[in-house]
Amino acid sequence: MPKTYLSVAMSRAWGFDNPIGDPFGGPAYGARESLGLVAAFASVAAGVGMIGTGVAITALGGITVGTLVGGALIAGGVMSGVGTLTGNQKLVKWGNTLSMIGGVATLGAGMVGGWQNAAAAEGATFGSKAMGALKGAVDPNMIKAGMDSVGTSFNQFTQNISGSFNSPAPAPAAAPGANISSANLVNGGPGAPAPQAGATALPDANKLAAQAKAGALPSGTITNPSTMPAPAGVDPSRWAAMNESSRQQVLVNLSGKSNGLLGMSPTTITAVGMGAQAIGSMVAAKANEKAAAEQARVQKEYNDAMLVLNERKTTLDETVYADQQKRLDDELARKMEQIKVVSTQAEYDALSAAGEAAVLWSPPAPAAPASPRVAAPPTKWWNFDVRGAANSGVVGAVA
Amino acid sequence: MAGLLDIANNGGMPDEGVPMPEGMPDEGVPMPEEPMPGGAEQDLDYDAQLQDMESRVPGDLKEEWDRIMVAGMKFMFDKQGNSMINKALETEGDQAKTVGEGCARLMVMLFKESRSKMSQELIIPAGIAMMLLLVKYMKKARFPAFTAADLGRAVEIYMATILPAFGVQPEQFDQFIDQQAAQHEGR
Numbered sequence: 001m002p003k004t005y006l007s008v009a010m011s012r013a014w015g016f017d018n019p020i021g022d023p024f025g026g027p028a029y030g031a032r033e034s035l036g037l038v039a040a041f042a043s044v045a046a047g048v049g050m051i052g053t054g055v056a057i058t059a060l061g062g063i064t065v066g067t068l069v070g071g072a073l074i075a076g077g078v079m080s081g082v083g084t085l086t087g088n089q090k091l092v093k094w095g096n097t098l099s100m101i102g103g104v105a106t107l108g109a110g111m112v113g114g115w116q117n118a119a120a121a122e123g124a125t126f127g128s129k130a131m132g133a134l135k136g137a138v139d140p141n142m143i144k145a146g147m148d149s150v151g152t153s154f155n156q157f158t159q160n161i162s163g164s165f166n167s168p169a170p171a172p173a174a175a176p177g178a179n180i181s182s183a184n185l186v187n188g189g190p191g192a193p194a195p196q197a198g199a200t201a202l203p204d205a206n207k208l209a210a211q212a213k214a215g216a217l218p219s220g221t222i223t224n225p226s227t228m229p230a231p232a233g234v235d236p237s238r239w240a241a242m243n244e245s246s247r248q249q250v251l252v253n254l255s256g257k258s259n260g261l262l263g264m265s266p267t268t269i270t271a272v273g274m275g276a277q278a279i280g281s282m283v284a285a286k287a288n289e290k291a292a293a294e295q296a297r298v299q300k301e302y303n304d305a306m307l308v309l310n311e312r313k314t315t316l317d318e319t320v321y322a323d324q325q326k327r328l329d330d331e332l333a334r335k336m337e338q339i340k341v342v343s344t345q346a347e348y349d350a351l352s353a354a355g356e357a358a359v360l361w362s363p364p365a366p367a368a369p370a371s372p373r374v375a376a377p378p379t380k381w382w383n384f385d386v387r388g389a390a391n392s393g394v395v396g397a398v399a
Numbered sequence: 400m401a402g403l404l405d406i407a408n409n410g411g412m413p414d415e416g417v418p419m420p421e422g423m424p425d426e427g428v429p430m431p432e433e434p435m436p437g438g439a440e441q442d443l444d445y446d447a448q449l450q451d452m453e454s455r456v457p458g459d460l461k462e463e464w465d466r467i468m469v470a471g472m473k474f475m476f477d478k479q480g481n482s483m484i485n486k487a488l489e490t491e492g493d494q495a496k497t498v499g500e501g502c503a504r505l506m507v508m509l510f511k512e513s514r515s516k517m518s519q520e521l522i523i524p525a526g527i528a529m530m531l532l533l534v535k536y537m538k539k540a541r542f543p544a545f546t547a548a549d550l551g552r553a554v555e556i557y558m559a560t561i562l563p564a565f566g567v568q569p570e571q572f573d574q575f576i577d578q579q580a581a582q583h584e585g586r
Contacts, residue, residue, distance in 0.1 A: 067518075067519040067520050068519040068520070068522055068523065068562075068565050068567060069523075069567065069572065069575065070520060071518075071519060071520030071521055071522060071523050071524055072523045072524070073455070074452055074455045074456060074520070074521075074523070074524035075452060075523050075524040075527045075528075077448075077451050077452065077455070078448045078451065078452050078524075078527055078531070079527070079554060081443065081448055081451075082443060082448075082547070082550055082551050082554055083551060085443055085547050085551075086546075086547045086548045086550065086551035087548070087551075088548070088551035088552070088554075088555065090555055091551055091554055091555060093576060093580065094558075094576055096580075097576045097579050097580045098576075100579075100580070101579050144457035144458075144459070144460075147457070147520050151520075153579070154575055
């Protein structure tokens with residue numbers, strides 16, 4: 001595999017902004033201390049104290065620890081999988097909860113549809129399926145939103161239970177599009193953030209029901225939230241698809257939770273509510289289809305790249321490297337042919353007198369020199385590395 | 400990052416070659432064929448787990464994730480460090496503790512080496528990913544039997560070690576999980 005090596009100066013320059021490793025090659029960042037690190041890894045006796053000396057706990061504690069915990073969302077599926085496989089209940093619980101938080105947090109951020117929430121709930125309910133819970137929310141941007149949410153939540157939690165952290169927890173940021181959270185819509189959840197400017201506000205289901213009972217339900221109340229702009233980093237088309245999915249799920253939720261609404265609302269609302277399940281399924285299937293296609297495309301790109309790399313490697317092996325090796329072998333053989341190997345001192349002396357290169361294989365014991373004596377060639381220096389009589393072989397090349 | 404997984408497939412030596420095409424037998428030490436101690440214990444699909452975790456890494460952290468993984472793997476598998484790691488793993492004792500605490504130390508050292516620039520979001524998942532790579536390597540290299548149950552315990556030990564290093568007590572984490580679980584179950 002071809003490598004790009006950076007000069008020392010460039011490596012240092014890069015090191016300021018990218019302190020972990022040179023992605024193109026060379027030693028990873030900190031390799032100069034690798035022995036110390038490996039020793040630390042290897043030394044069980046080092047215990048936690050080793051970590052304590054490495055990181056100032058007081059400097060870290062309470063400032064962004066929520067971020068640390070939020071990052072656990074990424075590992076939630078693995079924890080769940082390992083826990084389920086090994087019967088480790090603690091891991092199962094961690095994994096399931098983290099997966100569930102991931103699913104709900106991303107839903108709360110208004111970026112996934114209800115079908116993904118359902119997937120998360122399913123995963124949380126059935127331990128071994130928890131890994132699949134986030135599969136519907138596999139968009140890393142959504143995970144990021146979930147991580148932020150959990151980080152904030154954890155910081156608040158730690159403040160609430162102990163108040164031990166010096167710095168105040170950051171104020172919970174209003175999640176983009178949080179106003180379309182199904183939790184807020186259906187339950188009118190407390191603390192639901194106010195709609196963002198320019199966003200289309202959706203009504204509370206309870207309020208809708210009350211309005212319906214009072215005969216005051218306006219038609220066309222349920223509006224399309226897809227008018228909201230996609231958050232940074234989210235594919236607008238996917239955003240739109242998911243908003244549509246959310247909208248459909250909202251309709252499903254409304255139809256399921258508010259029978260009164262169905263009975264008293266205008267026909268159009270009833271019809272939409274009854275058909276919402278089917279539409280939601282179709283949207284979900286479509287989104288799954290799209291995700292599967294995207295996954296297949298990425299996999300194909302990866303496979304293609306690997307094929308190219310393999311071809312290049314094969315080409316290198318068969319041409320450049322093979323050719324280089326052959327030339328080296330030929331050169332070595334040619335040099336070796338020039339060297340006379342003799343076993344007696346008399347022959348060696350004779351060749352030396354004639355100015356030819358020679359190696360004395362069996363020097364007279366015990367006063368023989370450690371390195372072979374070589375008759376000085378007339379025009380060149382010859383360097384030999386002879387591994388003693390026991391090995392009986394010249395292993396070095398001729399310079 | 401998929402390349403890193405392939406490095407791990409390739410005997411754990413980052414500088415060795417390119418991943419074999421699909422369908423080709425994996426070079427190097429074959430996977431143990433004998434059943435794992437403890438009877439019909441099922442093994443984990445390490446590659447699938449790693450890929451699953453990688454797929455969840457947010458885009459803006461992807462490059463950093465790769466760097467962390469490269470740095471960690473170099474520490475674990477390069478010629479200089481590998482022999483010492485091997486020695487540590489061959490030592491009699493609680494392997495789960497060695498792996499769990501070792502990976503925690505690795506992550507803390509990498510964090511320190513990064514002059515605290517490493518994103519903390521990646522500390523827990525990257526450490527677990529290192530652990531999976533290490534355990535996969537142990538399986539291939541036929542280290543003394545390291546069961547799936549050991550891996551579970553190693554993850555637990557890792558969490559119990561890494562959290563306090565960053566100012567979070569394991570009890571806090573447990574309480575948080577309990578609270579979240581109760582909260583979400585109530586929805």
